[in-house]
Amino acid sequence: MNFDDLEVFVEAVRVGSLAGAARRLGISPMAASRSLGNLETELGARLIHRTTRSLSPTGDGEIFLPHARALLEGRANALTDLRPDGKGLTGHLRITTSAAFGRKIVAPMLPCFMSEHPMLQVDLLTTDDQVDIVGQGIDVAIRIAPLKDNRLVAKRLADNRKVLCASSAYLEANGRPRTLADLATRECLLATGGSHWHLFVRARW
Structure with a gap:
């Protein structure tokens, strides 16, 4: 067979x-x-x-x-x-991450990981597009998003903290916001795909 x-x-x-x-x-x-x-x-x-x-x-x-x-x-x-040492992984491991995270975090970690498991073939797919994890045979997907497919198992790796920033020139021209309501009148840049911010701690100036 x-x-x-x-x-x-x-x-x-x-x-x-x-x-x-x-x-x-x-x-x-x-x-x-x-x-x-x-x-x-x-x-x-x-x-x-x-x-x-x-x-x-x-x-x-x-x-x-x-x-x-x-x-x-x-x-x-x-x-x-x-295998003489009885250690190491074998097979084919497919990983997908967002483009920036894969380039800055995951890719630099792979050489050491692959040297420890020389019999393991690793594919890294870096993309910001939505991926059909099951259909494309992905083993591990690292994303900054809630899990929508209940066929999959998700594990929280870390928080993704952000801060609100403004240039000195912008603050001089438009004034420094004092309350959260002041942000509604400010010109703000949102990351692609974002529609709003979640603010958990009141900023202090």
């Missing part, structure tokens, strides 16, 4: 898309479809229901899925035991 075919089947069920599984595994959608077809032919059973918008395991697919996962886990354990 071909392990690559098993990976396509397991990933397709996990992400709910054969195209998403192909992206995660670094192969073409045609190759993923061929692998699934080969596995179904070998087993003599249809494993997945496919439509243009969704994918779900058949009854036989539900039965075979835990066995496929066990086979892949067994292979991973065997490869781990073969």
